Amino acid sequence: MDATFTYQKIVAYKLKMACSNPFTYCFLLFLSLIGSSIAASPSDDLLAWVQQDNRRFLNAVIRVTNLNRTIKFYTENFGMQVLRQSDIPHEKYSYAVLGFGPEDSHFVLQLRQNYGGEKLKLGTAFAHFGIATQDAYKMVEEIRARGGVITREAGPIEGGTTVFAFVQDPDGYMFELIQRPPTPEPLCQLMLHVSDLDSAIQFYEKALGMKLLQKYDSPEEQFAIAMVGYGSNLTQITTVELRYNYNVTEYTQGNGYVQVAINTDDVYRSAAAVKLVSQELGGNITRGPDPISKTTSFLDPDGFETVLVDNRRKKE
16 A cells, blocks of 8 residues: 555544544645655655666776877786777777776776877866775886886875875876775776765765765865765775865866766666756756667766766667
């Protein structure tokens, strides 16, 4: 039996027993039914659906200045594989998809190089990608031996236990090497700088159905971070690391990092949820649901683009 209907019957019975005046009874019953309808509003149902939707990270897109050079760097130093590569003459760019496993089960990177060359401005908004490795010390030494740039040596922070290092690719993108146990998702993280951490967390929870997995505040170092994603084990999934630097409210987007793509069972309902949450927290839809591509895209409150891809696109 419908829970709302049952609730309404109970309220009506209690009011009838409490009110001898029929006009008072009808008025109070009317108010109670309005209240129960508001409690079960369509917006509540939509946001609840987002939490149950079938989602995972598909890919992130970045621009590079020399596709072959970047492919060589990622395959030799990180152990990625080239999953596919193509040239798109009518749109004047070439691309390659690299990852640690098939696209239908792994988070991957899509590298794009525009024809005619392009000067990259990475900006300050996008921070870095994270790669999980069982031995960060060894990986750092191997990258150094090939001429790679190490910007932070492997090791934990003072008082910490997690071993990590930072490496810079030929275009200046930063990669954090994180020492972890074996994982199905070695491409495990992307970090974004945000201007309001709590609002960003709420947006990713409500609009994208992610869960807050970890939150850390460091007044001494003047920053706070939050890890959000799909799943519960940080060492086994891909996450978005949201970082707030104290007293910094504005970042430059640049033209290097482009977007992240996430799948969904219903691109129309997903777009409606994003629109609803954006009215409260900021952000906006940049491309409504497309019946042909079965995608929609939006900007979060800090201007980062996300593309939602309908799962049915793969099946047709």
